[in-house]
Amino acid sequence: MTPGPAYALAYAGLWLVLIASAILAITFGPAHISASDVWAVVLHHLGWGDSPVSRLRDAIVWELRLPRVLAAIGIGSGLALSGTVMQVLTRNPLADPYLLGLSSGAALGAVIFLLAGAALLMPLGAFVGSLTALALALLIARLLGGATPSRAILAGICIAALASAMTSLLIFWSATGDSYREILSWLMGSLSGTTWADTGLVGLGLVLCAPAILFSGRGLDAFAFGDAAATGLGIDIARLRWTLLAATALLTGVMVAIGGAIGFVGLVVPHAVRLAVGSRHRVLLPMSMLVGGIFMLWTDTAARSLFDPRELPVGIVTALVGAPAFLLILLRYRRVT
Amino acid sequence: MTGLVISGAEVRAGQKAILAGVSLSAEKGTVTGLLGPNGAGKSTLILAALGLVPLAAGRVTFEGAELPGMRPADRARLCAYVEQAATTAERLTVRDVVALGRVPFQSAWQAAPSERDEELVATTLAELGMAAFANRLYHTLSGGEQQRVQIARALAQEPRLLLLDEPTSHLDIRAQLMVLETLRRRADSGCMVLVALHDLNLASRYCDRLVILDAGRVAAEGPPADVLDPALLRAVYGVHATIAQLPDTPAPLVIYDRPAVEDDSAAKYD
Numbered sequence: 077m078t079p080g081p082a083y084a085l086a087y088a089g090l091w092l093v094l095i096a097s098a099i100l101a102i103t104f105g106p107a108h109i110s111a112s113d114v115w116a117v118v119l120h121h122l123g124w125g126d127s128p129v130s131r132l133r134d135a136i137v138w139e140l141r142l143p144r145v146l147a148a149i150g151i152g153s154g155l156a157l158s159g160t161v162m163q164v165l166t167r168n169p170l171a172d173p174y175l176l177g178l179s180s181g182a183a184l185g186a187v188i189f190l191l192a193g194a195a196l197l198m199p200l201g202a203f204v205g206s207l208t209a210l211a212l213a214l215l216i217a218r219l220l221g222g223a224t225p226s227r228a229i230l231a232g233i234c235i236a237a238l239a240s241a242m243t244s245l246l247i248f249w250s251a252t253g254d255s256y257r258e259i260l261s262w263l264m265g266s267l268s269g270t271t272w273a274d275t276g277l278v279g280l281g282l283v284l285c286a287p288a289i290l291f292s293g294r295g296l297d298a299f300a301f302g303d304a305a306a307t308g309l310g311i312d313i314a315r316l317r318w319t320l321l322a323a324t325a326l327l328t329g330v331m332v333a334i335g336g337a338i339g340f341v342g343l344v345v346p347h348a349v350r351l352a353v354g355s356r357h358r359v360l361l362p363m364s365m366l367v368g369g370i371f372m373l374w375t376d377t378a379a380r381s382l383f384d385p386r387e388l389p390v391g392i393v394t395a396l397v398g399a400p401a402f403l404l405i406l407l408r409y410r411r412v413t
Numbered sequence: 414m415t416g417l418v419i420s421g422a423e424v425r426a427g428q429k430a431i432l433a434g435v436s437l438s439a440e441k442g443t444v445t446g447l448l449g450p451n452g453a454g455k456s457t458l459i460l461a462a463l464g465l466v467p468l469a470a471g472r473v474t475f476e477g478a479e480l481p482g483m484r485p486a487d488r489a490r491l492c493a494y495v496e497q498a499a500t501t502a503e504r505l506t507v508r509d510v511v512a513l514g515r516v517p518f519q520s521a522w523q524a525a526p527s528e529r530d531e532e533l534v535a536t537t538l539a540e541l542g543m544a545a546f547a548n549r550l551y552h553t554l555s556g557g558e559q560q561r562v563q564i565a566r567a568l569a570q571e572p573r574l575l576l577l578d579e580p581t582s583h584l585d586i587r588a589q590l591m592v593l594e595t596l597r598r599r600a601d602s603g604c605m606v607l608v609a610l611h612d613l614n615l616a617s618r619y620c621d622r623l624v625i626l627d628a629g630r631v632a633a634e635g636p637p638a639d640v641l642d643p644a645l646l647r648a649v650y651g652v653h654a655t656i657a658q659l660p661d662t663p664a665p666l667v668i669y670d671r672p673a674v675e676d677d678s679a680a681k682y683d
Contacts, residue, residue: 169502291521298516300503304465304496309570310489310517355503358524 083359090366097370098149101377102141106384109133118142144270144380145373148390150278151267151335152345152372153365154286158324158331159342160349160364161289164296164357165317166225172343173328176232179337180239181209182329186336187243187259191250198262199274202333209235210325225317265338265391267376274334281330285323286365292320293358300355338372338391340398345371347405371397415476416441416605417462417574422471424454424461424629431457433629434471439607439622441476441573444600446620446637447609450650453626455609456497459576462607463494475574475605489517492574493567497582499559501552507562508547511538514569530569537565540595542588556583564592568599575599577608581615593619617641617664625649641665647673 102114113129117137120127127134158173166175174180185205186198194201209232216231217224247259261268295316298309306313331338345368346360353359372390375397379390417439424432432454439445447455460466462473464481473480480488493514514537515530526534538544541561546554551562560583567575575596581589589612597619600606610616616623617637625633625640627649633640646654646667653670 164503167502294516294519294521294523297509297513300501300505300510300513301496301499304460304494305499307465307485308463308489308494309513310486312485350504354509355505356509 083353086353087362087366090363090370094149094366094370094373097373098145101145101373102137104377104381105136105141107133107136109137113137139272143272143275144267144376147270147275147278147334148267148373148376149369150275150282151331151338152341153369154278154282154327154331155338155342155372156345156349156364156368157286157289157361158328160346160357160361161296161320161324162342163346164299165320166229167299167302168229169347170343172339173324173331174236174337174339174342176213176228176325177209177235177239178206178325178328179332180236180243181212182206182332183263183337184209184239184243184246186262186333187246190255190259190262191246195255195258199277199333202336203329205239206329206332207325209239210329261389262336263391264389265336265394266379266387266389267335268380268387270334277330278334281327285327285330288319288323289327290361292316293356293361296320296357296361297355336389336391338394340394340402341368341372344398344402344405348401351405351408416443417445417480417607418472418474419458419462420472422458422461422473423469424457424466425469430629432461435626435629435631436471437624437631437634439605441605442600442603443621444596444606444608444619446616446623447607447626448611448613448616448623449626449632452628453649454629455626456578458626459494459578459607459609462576463488463492486517489570491572492576493570493572495560495563495567495575495577495580497578498556499563505551506547507538507543507549507551507554508534510551510562511565511569514566517570533569533571534565537568538562540568541565542591557585557588560584561588561592564595568595573604575604575606575608577606579609579611582611589615613641613646613667614664617667618662638663638665641667 099111099114103109103111109129113133114137116125116128117134119125121138155173159171162171162173162175163169182202182205185201185203185208189197189201213228213232213235216234217227220227220231247256295311298306298311303313346364349360349364349367353363375393376390379388379393382388415438419438420436422432422435423430435454435458447458449455457466461468462480464483468481475491480492511534512526512530515526515533519526535544538547541564543558543561543565546558551559554562560580564577564580567577581592584592593615596606596608620637622635623637623640624631625645632649633645641656643654643656646652651673653673655668655670657666657668659666
């Protein structure tokens with residue numbers, strides 16, 4: 077049950093891949109910057125030594141690429157974590173972080189703020205929108221006679237459809253030229269123009285929400301056989317479910333606000349990791365975070381550099397990579413079982 | 414102090430009473446068989462005792478403490494529950510599933526099971542003849558194998574009270590006997606076992622006392638030799654049966670004959 081050294085090795089390996097990927101990804105782009113220069117710039121800003129490169133290149137590393145790379149890692153790990161939790165809580169393997177209308181609500185909020193001329197406040201609009209959608213979904217579930225997971229999902233589908241229709245209506249009536257393009261890129265998910273403030277918010281979301289989830293591994297394990305079995309194993313299921321739902325909603329709300337509705341990360345990554353290490357959540361949750369971060373980092377790097385100087389919304393890349401990957405996972409599941 | 418005491422337990426679904434005032438008591442170190450036809454309320458009684466189905470009236474206590482109102486964490490260290498069929502969409506090995514039995518004893522900070530946990534997992538798997546399956550994925554096992562894994566999981570909880578809902582329903586004869594021998598051994602070492610069963614002869618052979626439920630009420634209660642009689646079996650189960658007594662065993666043997674026809678069911682209200 078605890079091949080401790082094997083998992084320690086896997087963790088260490090994934091951390092190494094993550095750090096190496098981050099440095100490598102920062103060297104990618106129109107301005108050629110070597111990996112050792114990246115190190116030196118980062119160390120310089122952390123207070124060690126001098127920057128070996130021009131101020132322009134220093135700014136490219138420190139102001140443009142590094143915050144974006146860190147935000148991508150944070151968003152990927154957050155979405156993978158949320159997706160894993162949603163799949164367990166709803167006992168639905170197709171669940172993703174946006175299940176309860178979070179992404180549609182976020183889109184509506186973002187579009188309203190954008191069309192109202194407050195483009196800079198779009199993340200705030202998205203955050204407010206996603207939490208409003210969640211609150212409405214839970215309220216409806218309650219009115220239906222108790223907020224059970226299946227009622228919450230059904231209410232979420234209803235809210236999502238309504239919010240999407242209103243978003244389409246707003247775009248259809250009011251959006252023109254630039255704002256249309258901006259909305260579209262946001263709807264597909266994009267990390268272009270990420271600042272340190274955005275990265276900071278992603279980090280804050282993770283620091284606030286991830287510990288509550290990571291320390292619930294034991295409870296999530298007990299959920300494997302449903303509510304009655306979990307209660308029989310001593311889990312206060314109502315408390316655990318609402319704690320985790322609140323944590324994932326807040327986390328997803330932050331991620332959607334910064335990166336837009338990036339699909340497939342929260343669906344594919346948990347399944348891939350589960351296939352490799354099984355469903356013991358004390359292993360699965362941290363591994364999913366690491367793999368989600370690495371996945372998102374590389375898809376975002378591809379999104380910004382494949383068709384340089386044009387940039388793709390990263391949501392297109394995650395879907396292009398994620399959908400076939402999901403198919404492969406499904407085939408592999410069939411072979412194993 | 415006495416073991417399990419259920420007094421006046423009532424459970425309703427809308428207007429319908431699923432349990433209509435069930436009372437029973439069982440001592441520690443005994444196996445009590447919960448019998449009765451489908452829909453008699455056996456599963457509901459077990460769930461209500463655990464607080465998983467709300468009681469409309471009545472009390473359930475174990476060693477003097479209210480069982481349904483207890484904190485789930487405290488209750489899980491006291492008693493273990495085995496459902497009729499437990500399925501999962503998760504990818505867990507047999508060892509992982511049995512290790513769930515140690516969850517009530519672990520803290521959130523504990524990253525992995527302790528050595529003692531692993532030892533218990535190994536011994537309970539062996540006790541149920543499932544040691545060779547330890548690394549198999551749970552969802553690839555047959556229904557009977559899954560049932561034995563769930564029983565091993567419950568034993569790994571080291572319960573003082575063990576509640577099992579038809580734990581032998583998917584098992585072949587040998588496995589049924591192995592499971593009941595295991596329950597018997599646990600009872601002999603002080604555990605209180607309440608087990609819902611369909612097989613009257615297994616119940617007669619392995620249980621100290623039988624409680625026969627019919628339509629949410631206790632139809633009969635007592636040692637197998639007192640409870641199992643042809644009139645009761647006709648009234649509760651709607652079957653004609655003969656009770657035989659083998660020479661070297663005190664347990665009566667039920668020999669089924671044929672289902673009672675509609676008119677016979679009037680006997681129920683004699």
